[in-house]
Structure formats: C-alpha cells, structure tokens
Amino acid sequence: MPSEPEVRSNRLPADVVAAIRRLVSDGVVVEGGDLDIADQDLSVAEEQSLGNIVPARRREFRAGRIYARQALQALGIPACIIPVGPDRVPVWPTAIAGSISHTNSLCAVAVGLSADWTGIGIDIEDDSSLSDELTKLVSRASELEQRQAIEKQLGYDLPKLLFVIKEAFYKMHFPLHRQFLTFQDVCVELDVDNRTAQARIVPSDRLAVVGNICFEGRFDSVHGTLFSCFEVAAH
Incomplete structure (x- = not known):
C-alpha cells in the first residue's frame, strides 16, 4: 500500500x-x-x-x-x-x-x-489530511457515510485514520497469508467512542474469501500522530 x-x-x-x-x-x-x-x-x-x-x-x-x-x-x-x-x-x-x-x-x-x-501489525502516521485523490484511493463509500460527525468527534481527518487502520491491518495480515491487498479490499467499521475498528476483507473476483471474518483493532492519537494496531492471538 x-x-x-x-x-x-x-x-x-x-x-x-x-x-x-x-x-x-x-x-x-x-x-x-x-x-x-x-x-x-x-x-x-x-x-x-x-x-x-x-x-x-x-x-x-x-x-x-x-x-x-x-x-x-x-x-x-x-x-x-x-x-x-x-x-x-x-x-x-x-x-x-x-x-x-x-x-x-x-x-x-x-x-x-x-x-x-x-x-x-502497527502503523503510525502524521494526522495531516489526505488529498481528495488519496481519499478516493483509501476509502470505501460506506466508510465515509458519517464522515462529518465522525471527524467532529475525532478532531482529525477520517480518510487518514482509515489509511492508518488499513495499513496496520495489512501488516498483520500479509505475513500470515502472503496475500496482496489494496485499500479497497478492506472494509473498516469504527467504534469511535471505544477507539476500536473492525476490519474485514471484501470478497471479489480477485479475492476468494472464506467466511466473513472480522479482525478487531484499536486506534488513537497523540501529539498530531495517529496510530493503530491489530493482533491475532495464537490461542
């Protein structure tokens, strides 16, 4: 990515x-x-x-x-x-x-x-906003439906947060499956109050996904830096 x-x-x-x-x-x-x-x-x-x-x-x-x-x-x-x-x-x-x-x-x-x-998987990024072009690359339409309300609650750019979350998810997922993913291959649902995110891979002609497995990650920010983590327990 x-x-x-x-x-x-x-x-x-x-x-x-x-x-x-x-x-x-x-x-x-x-x-x-x-x-x-x-x-x-x-x-x-x-x-x-x-x-x-x-x-x-x-x-x-x-x-x-x-x-x-x-x-x-x-x-x-x-x-x-x-x-x-x-x-x-x-x-x-x-x-x-x-x-x-x-x-x-x-x-x-x-x-x-x-x-x-x-x-x-972890990712850290500056909280500067994404351009319109990168926003389209990173975000699915469903992820931006409540953009204004979410950004008001968060205080920073929603597409940039999605970027960070999807990068952290990819870093966790790729070593396990050796499967290349684009940003559009991953759908994220946020729980802003609890600073958690559910990520799942969206099936497509290119990607055969067995089941509808959701992976739960976390995110937060401090001093203008966004960060997210995903972990898969061995047990």
Missing part, C-alpha cells in the same frame, strides 16, 4: 510510544522514538538488502532495526540480524511476530512471541 507524505509537527516521541504501549495487548512489547538513534553503525548484512535508496529512507530503516533489537531484547531474544525478505517485509526470528512503522520523524516497533501471537 502506498505511503502518504507527511508534515512534521512538534511532538514528544516518548509520549507517542507510551500511548502505543497502552493500546497494545499484554505480552506485546513496543519500542520506538525519534530517528536520531539511527546515527549509529548498522549490520552490513541489513544495509546490503536496501540497495540504492535515499538517505532519509536509509535512516528510517536503521532506526527501525535498532528499536526492533531493543524490543526483542525485552523478550529475551539475543541481538540478531533482521533482514528484508523478498516481499520487502522484515524477516523476524522464528519465535517472533512483529511489525515496524515510521513517519519522517518517529519510529515504532511492536513484537511478541509467536507462541502467543500469530500476527501483529
């Missing part, structure tokens, strides 16, 4: 990470912060997987791997290489489920033991 350009604003990275920790379930470890931590050396094996990318993207990648190793250490997993797989997602150690997300100034990582979680 494509990423939306961001506008940097004043925010406290520690507060954002603390808010994400409150959002995830017990047993999921969250680490993160600003990108200054990336001004360190990184394993050559991980760097080689990037190819020729712009310095900003390389810095985001480095921060993600550093915070990921911190999170793994909290689970008792020794420092290890976390390469990029052929599908461009992190290759976690065998005993781990996890997810990495970043803005142009922040990074967050969530990990858990695969004995407890078969899938974990």
Whole structure:
C-alpha cells in the first residue's frame, strides 16, 4: 500500500510510544522514538538488502532495526540480524511476530512471541489530511457515510485514520497469508467512542474469501500522530 507524505509537527516521541504501549495487548512489547538513534553503525548484512535508496529512507530503516533489537531484547531474544525478505517485509526470528512503522520523524516497533501471537501489525502516521485523490484511493463509500460527525468527534481527518487502520491491518495480515491487498479490499467499521475498528476483507473476483471474518483493532492519537494496531492471538 502506498505511503502518504507527511508534515512534521512538534511532538514528544516518548509520549507517542507510551500511548502505543497502552493500546497494545499484554505480552506485546513496543519500542520506538525519534530517528536520531539511527546515527549509529548498522549490520552490513541489513544495509546490503536496501540497495540504492535515499538517505532519509536509509535512516528510517536503521532506526527501525535498532528499536526492533531493543524490543526483542525485552523478550529475551539475543541481538540478531533482521533482514528484508523478498516481499520487502522484515524477516523476524522464528519465535517472533512483529511489525515496524515510521513517519519522517518517529519510529515504532511492536513484537511478541509467536507462541502467543500469530500476527501483529502497527502503523503510525502524521494526522495531516489526505488529498481528495488519496481519499478516493483509501476509502470505501460506506466508510465515509458519517464522515462529518465522525471527524467532529475525532478532531482529525477520517480518510487518514482509515489509511492508518488499513495499513496496520495489512501488516498483520500479509505475513500470515502472503496475500496482496489494496485499500479497497478492506472494509473498516469504527467504534469511535471505544477507539476500536473492525476490519474485514471484501470478497471479489480477485479475492476468494472464506467466511466473513472480522479482525478487531484499536486506534488513537497523540501529539498530531495517529496510530493503530491489530493482533491475532495464537490461542
């Protein structure tokens, strides 16, 4: 799924990470912060997987791997290489489920033991509004029916929230099923009062979906940053 350009604003990275920790379930470890931590050396094996990318993207990648190793250490997993797989997602150690997300100034990582979680997905984004063009790309018509009322209650752009929720859902879902999804393949229903979201895959000619399984995620915002998480328990 494509990423939306961001506008940097004043925010406290520690507060954002603390808010994400409150959002995830017990047993999921969250680490993160600003990108200054990336001004360190990184394993050559991980760097080689990037190819020729712009310095900003390389810095985001480095921060993600550093915070990921911190999170793994909290689970008792020794420092290890976390390469990029052929599908461009992190290759976690065998005993781990996890997810990495970043803005142009922040990074967050969530990990858990695969004995407890078969899938974990998080996404963080600046709360700037999506353009009309991206709104059409990200949102289904049914998701925008109560847009004005929902945005009044939330205080930020509904399509951008849908973007964040669907990205978090995709990061949880793809490692389990290796199934590429567009934004239109996922339908989201919000419970704004409780900051929860139900996401389900919409059957189509391209997608054969067995049953009508809903996955429940959570979302919130702090200091101009939106974030969402989805988890699938192993039991």
